[in-house]
Amino acid sequence: MDSAEILRAKDQSLEHLRGIYGDEAETIIADRRYGFISGVLKDVMKRPAIERLTWSDRIDRVIVNRWLGIPLFLAIMYAMFQFTFTLSAPLMDWIGAGFDFIAARAVGISPDWLGSLIGDGIIGGVGTVLTFIPPIFLLFIAIAILEDSGYMARAAFVMDRLMHKVGLHGRSFIPMVLGFGCNIPAIMATRTIEDPKDRLITILINPLMSCGARLPIYILLAAAFFPAHRGLVVFSMYLIGIILAILMALIFRKWLLPGPIGHFVMELPPYRLPTITGVLVHMWERGEMFLIKAGTIIAGVVVFIWFLSSMPWGVEYASANSWIGQLGRLIAPIFGPCGFGQWQAAVSLFFGFLAKETVVGTMGAIFAVKEGSLGTAIASQLSWTPLVAYAFMVFALLYTPCVAAVATIKAETNSWKWPAFTVGYELALAWVMATLIYQIGRLFVG
């Protein structure tokens, strides 16, 4: 049988049915399936005469309330960061003390260069990154609890109205929230969005959502420069990320990928009490990657940075004349207007492209702090003010997604055009925002 003939027959059938029903066959078929289901259910299921208002419905009256929804979402996020910091601070101190102890032993190792590699490079770099295990894992626990309990679906529902204003659907908010863990699975999660343009916009704005790998940068600098307002400062980073993501979505929708908003029913799964196993499994799914990265890519980069810091032979470790200093001095002028035109800041951002944890890893290796904290070393050696630190945090939040995220955007959009575009617009956005914050802030705080 000729396939073309079958397809022609199909078109005739569709035409015929359109004539009868005035509608597409697809709709009639779906209606009939639902009809079958409701027929079966009438037969096999008894519902109470009045649907009981479950406790889930009652909670929703408050949570997804038109006026309370967004303030509650912000309050829950703020509580999440406070929880993360309060609990993780002592744990971080213990891990830090542990590494200091090992680093002190490393000084005695001969030959000198090996002691330096272990003490300055590996412990200074990888050790610094590993110190951030507690806050990262605690944040992932908090996200897992919010997800498993059913709250995240509500957050998307609450944001639906706002998302519609910028030309996206509330569904696009779910990948955004997932981005707080890691942008890679978040970008993959956009495949549930059917409209290709909606999906593309959601992908493009996703890296603006602050992932777990950026958290060490905020914690480090917030503790050193804003000791009294740590939680608030870190919270503000996430908020800036969300606000800019929504603004960029608006811009992309208007000028880059115009189109109508798709129609979807947002679903609200019932609330469930999260189980401990479930929460731990989800925490581990996200956290595992952080540990693997620390052991592979970050360790590799840190050793490379140690090498660049020790070369040319005989140079003072990590001085301006070392190779890394020369590289840093080459790029640093770009960051002058942002307030952090020092070469150390420039190289750490440069290597942060490989993985955002590397920003603190690089600083750890360069400063190789023997006593006191890395944060105070940055404050004293770079003579940063809180304003500069804040501008730096904003830059680190917004600038180019990491290599792995870029590769994911390439895979998901199946072209190099969109990853290149994302890197470009984010670098520009980060530079402009950091410069604005620094230059305007300087008018007020000198």
Place this chain on the structure above:
Amino acid sequence: MAEEITIALAGNPNSGKTTVFNNLTGTHQHVGNWPGVTVERKEGVCRYGDHRIKVVDLPGVYSLTAYSLDELIARDFIVEERPDVVVDIVDASNLERNLYLTVQILEMGARLIVALNMMDEADERGYRIDIEHLSYHLGAPVVPMVANRNRGTEELLGEIVKLAEIERTECLRINYGREVEEEIAKLERLISQSALSQKYSPRWLAVKLLEEDEEIIKKFKGAGVG
């Protein structure tokens, strides 16, 4: 004598599919990607009696159209790889919406078990479900479960093994109304003479053509003269 059975887990998002998967496979899991795409593919193994059961977790979907990647992956696995049994995890507190997927899988002629999950929540809402009767209407076994308390896993495994040994059952036939049925019959006659009917049920292909399913249309275009 050990026998290997391949099962696929299908179900709506939030139906507890992941929990059922974890209950079945424990730590024997393997995560990879579906061929050609970066969608995660989870697989696991579980043993039951003499049987080694390979469990493939399909993406969570509401329907099996060709509109989204997830739906296409789930559908392709069921039609192309033909697992021995498809287990459809259904949220008992939300039957109306969940059964839409069930019906579509049954129409494909898959050997299906309905895992009626979250029975506790259905109870809480005051729903009373006649399991046997539901099973009769769908022509598929129905196993009540509360997956997050690991209730019903043994019964599900029992049904899987039982169903895997049965010859392919009759597909569910939904009556689409006289006019649509007439067109389905016409197309079915033409399709049954084409090569594609060797691999797929002609009725299913006919319905899919009327739904203007792009993937199926592509298959026909690709088949040329059969």
